[in-house]
Amino acid sequence: MFVDRSKEAHDADVSAIASLDEPTRRRLYDHVVRQPGPVSRDEAAAALGLARQTAAFHLDRLADESLLDVVYERRSGRAGPGAGRPAKLYRRSTKQVAVSLPDRRYELAGRLLAQAVEESDATGEPVRDVLHRKAEELGTQLGGQESAGAFDLLERYGFEPRREGDAIVLANCPFHALAREHTQTVCGMNLHLLRGVLHGLGEAGLDARLAPAPGRCCVRLEPAA
Known part of the structure; x- marks a missing residue:
């Protein structure tokens, strides 16, 4: 959980x-x-x-x-x-205390990656396929718990959303260091996570798409076609 x-x-x-x-x-x-x-x-x-x-x-x-x-x-x-x-x-204290500025969510990424490796080992399904499915399931769960909307949820999870016309760009990547070293794996995970968020929110007006740009998250939320 x-x-x-x-x-x-x-x-x-x-x-x-x-x-x-x-x-x-x-x-x-x-x-x-x-x-x-x-x-x-x-x-x-x-x-x-x-x-x-x-x-x-x-x-x-x-x-x-x-x-x-x-x-x-x-x-x-x-x-x-x-x-x-x-x-x-x-x-x-048994409490773990950590502060990262800008906000980072490496524990979330680590949990998803560990789940993907374990399930892949048990079932034989490719790790990347499991990772994408787990990320989308988690995003759907998070979106389903949110009452305010996509912008507020993205703000809370450290994506630093900014409106750019009808699109939402994400000024911060919560998985920055991992994404720099393992771009394809982490950006794919992030894309499916955010697709799940939109699905959980019932947000049919936006699509999550890969749109890498310097100084931004690799995913951008654009008006649905």
Whole structure:
């Protein structure tokens, strides 16, 4: 199942990375991720020569940004009444944080390519045929989930659409580096992905066509013949 990485998620990643620009916070983050187990506020403060209150503030900020996870453990080894309150501890978050400007969608391409290779290996169908079919299926799924229209969907997925008369040109290719090195494969995948998007949207007035041009995506949406 494909999960949409929304603008809100992208903005949250930008905020998380920006939070590491503060030197003390970055030192605390680096310290925590180097440890084999969760770290307490007191341990982090002592290791970096900080006041406990300062360490606590920055550790909680890192947790708020989902860069660290918070867990609670009793360090005394005792349980039950009299064992004391569990300590608040910090460890590296399982969340992956990545920001690319302009927007890139290499995970989406990688997922489609992996699916195509696996299905081709299982069925004997040519990899490229499977890739085109999978890309069109995904595009149809994405288009079927969209209520606003093609322009908004393309904007959200990083294509940077621009109107050029009755056509829509795409100023950004979300698969740029892959498309430069594997042009035929990636541009064919992208063409079928966008054909699927138009199909899912029920957009009969536009066709996705290959129209490579410098500084643009290889696909252009033109009025249907």
